[in-house]
Amino acid sequence: MNRGVPIERLLRWRHGQAEADAPPAPSAEHLLELARGWWERWPERFRAQLMRLRQMPLAYGYAMSPSERDRRGHPVPTLVADAEDVETYTRVTYINVREARFRMRFQVEGAAIRPHHAFDAIFVSDASESPLCAALAVRSHADEYRVDVDLPGHLVESWGALRVTDQMPFRMILRPTDAL
């Protein structure tokens, strides 16, 4: 006698049980409030940070030779929004877009920036007053931060072609998650 229950049937059964036990759906208004990013909750501060970030030169303080730039990539102007806003640069060490999933690793330069477990990373451009996208950047080994996020559709093609040695089409605002 076949005494086995297929895994699929067992999981589907448990899935059905969970559906029956689901708590009430949250209201749309509640979800919309939760979904607001900090840049929407404090738009004036975001605008001030955006202006400050745009004033940073693309390679301020970096007297890199072309070969070094080719090897290490261009520094990305970055504002770390901690207790006070600190201008710095980040170095992209890995970048990849696959199936609309954006994966990036970067290092924050500057000894004055204390490490955090994670940053809320906002990607901005010179051409838009709104963030291009937002992602959680989690610290991993070697003081790198790792981003792994679904990319908005309009960015998939252009960001998909990026290499770490390219000049990045964004600047970043990093806000420690414990400051949110």
Place this chain on the structure above:
Amino acid sequence: MSDDSRPSSPITEWPDAWLLAAIRAEPPDVSALDALVARYWTSLYARCTLLTANSETASDLAQETWCRVLRARRGLDPHGNFSAYIARIATNIWRDWSRSSRRAGPLADHRLASLDAELGVGDGDTVLLRDALSDLDALPPEEQVALRLDVDRVLAGLSPRAREVLVSRYIDGESAAEIGTRLGRTEQTITSWIREAIREIRQQFGPSSAARTRGGAP
């Protein structure tokens, strides 16, 4: 959507495409969002329950999934497969959450080659219970409760990644090749993960579980 073209049917009966178009608008249509959330909440919560093996975390994950969808709402494709989209978002967030706590466990890559050798195709993908049950819902209520506790215990014992691939394979019906493409792994690697997860489930569904499902003392 213009007022002229707005359908007269109740909003709860609107197809996803209409609801998504209304949510993409600025400001978003709150009623349309309520209808869409209601339509997908239970299935999303159930998926999150299997992924997290924890009802409270499942609720948080489902809520965060909607937040992530709403933050990208202007890019929503009204003609896309929203069910698959929201499932993928939930899985991706779950992967983010579990990544920091993930450690090299029983499914570490370096162990996979030997696992391939240990498990033959003939092992199938079944779990042994005392009786061959054609309908688990036909079990007496108390046995359903016991079985559910067993399933939850077993799922909680798996790694987050193992739960993810099981959900993709058996709830979404994705092939190992499709999962591999999505995760950037080979089909063989995914197959090995699934086999190892099944083996762990089998091991954890030990004699005590079988006893509980026949209603006897463990």
